[in-house]
Amino acid sequence: MLELGTLEELPRAYREALSNHHLAPLWPLMRAALPYDMPIRRARPHLWKWTDVRPDLLRAGELTPLEKAERRVLILANPGLGPDSIRATPSIFIGMQLILPGEFAPTHKHSPSAIRMVIEGEGGYTIVRGEKCPMEKGDLILTPSGLWHEHGHEGAEPVIWMDALDLPVVGALECAYAVEGKSQTGSNQPDASQTRYLRAGLVPYSSLGQRRPDYPLIRYPWRDVREALVAMSGVVDRNSMVQLAYINPETGAECMPILGFSAMMLRPGETARPIRRSSSAVLHCIEGQGEALIDGETIRFAESDTFATPTHAEIEILNRTSKPAFLFQVDDAPMQRKLGFYEEFQ
Numbered sequence: 001m002l003e004l005g006t007l008e009e010l011p012r013a014y015r016e017a018l019s020n021h022h023l024a025p026l027w028p029l030m031r032a033a034l035p036y037d038m039p040i041r042r043a044r045p046h047l048w049k050w051t052d053v054r055p056d057l058l059r060a061g062e063l064t065p066l067e068k069a070e071r072r073v074l075i076l077a078n079p080g081l082g083p084d085s086i087r088a089t090p091s092i093f094i095g096m097q098l099i100l101p102g103e104f105a106p107t108h109k110h111s112p113s114a115i116r117m118v119i120e121g122e123g124g125y126t127i128v129r130g131e132k133c134p135m136e137k138g139d140l141i142l143t144p145s146g147l148w149h150e151h152g153h154e155g156a157e158p159v160i161w162m163d164a165l166d167l168p169v170v171g172a173l174e175c176a177y178a179v180e181g182k183s184q185t186g187s188n189q190p191d192a193s194q195t196r197y198l199r200a201g202l203v204p205y206s207s208l209g210q211r212r213p214d215y216p217l218i219r220y221p222w223r224d225v226r227e228a229l230v231a232m233s234g235v236v237d238r239n240s241m242v243q244l245a246y247i248n249p250e251t252g253a254e255c256m257p258i259l260g261f262s263a264m265m266l267r268p269g270e271t272a273r274p275i276r277r278s279s280s281a282v283l284h285c286i287e288g289q290g291e292a293l294i295d296g297e298t299i300r301f302a303e304s305d306t307f308a309t310p311t312h313a314e315i316e317i318l319n320r321t322s323k324p325a326f327l328f329q330v331d332d333a334p335m336q337r338k339l340g341f342y343e344e345f346q
């Protein structure tokens, strides 16, 4: 390994000259920027317990009316990335959002893409591009970059969901911004997951030969995903993971450009060993409980808990119970693939 020169070895006058000219020598910074074999990872494996998040969020509902918040969200800040960080991992923003009965989160659109993963409550809805999507526990709802969206609540109890955004990436490029809009309430379309894309393998005939739409499906109901995972669990051998990816039904590609989404089922007694990847991830437990061993650190998770895994992490997920556990995963593999540096390590 080369012994690189330090900043202190350089004459003070030279260092001052470089500073005055807004220049910096690379070699003293070389190993920090490009370490050998493994990136420097500040993000840590971390668990956010639902038993902490839920009361804090409900308290926010008492303290801050929605008119003063626009979106009433508590951010999951990874402790390795600093207390003011808005990042659960280097690329993933996770917020827990509360909407109370009768409240309305006004229409806007923004350059970062977002998704919702519903955690609790009934009667919430999101309108995306005029399409009104019911929000039931475990449903995935997309609000991609540039699409108008608003949230409302027609039920009687608080509704809570998890937001995941590529905001850290778009923000780092100084491209993050939002635009206010008019309510879309008058232009509702039926939910495409219940009409045009009801079954895998079938798409509207009229879409053949056209440029395939970027976001044909906005809502992925948990009811269907869970059923598909349970069916798959009966045919996948014990050494393979029961995991399904959420995709664009028209193209077969990941359903969003930067972040990827998948759901996995851990059978009773199963230990899942996902392949080590260059992508970071956030996992959310929809049902059941288990343990995750992340780079040697043990995280015990229960229903509605959420945890972060750094890039390049060694991961094992165990279900020691007699009931299945279901996890939803957000990762940044789609972006890494597009940029050409995504890796899997055998």
Ligand SMILES: [Fe+2]
Pocket: 108, 109, 110, 114, 143, 149
């Ligand atoms: Fe939004």
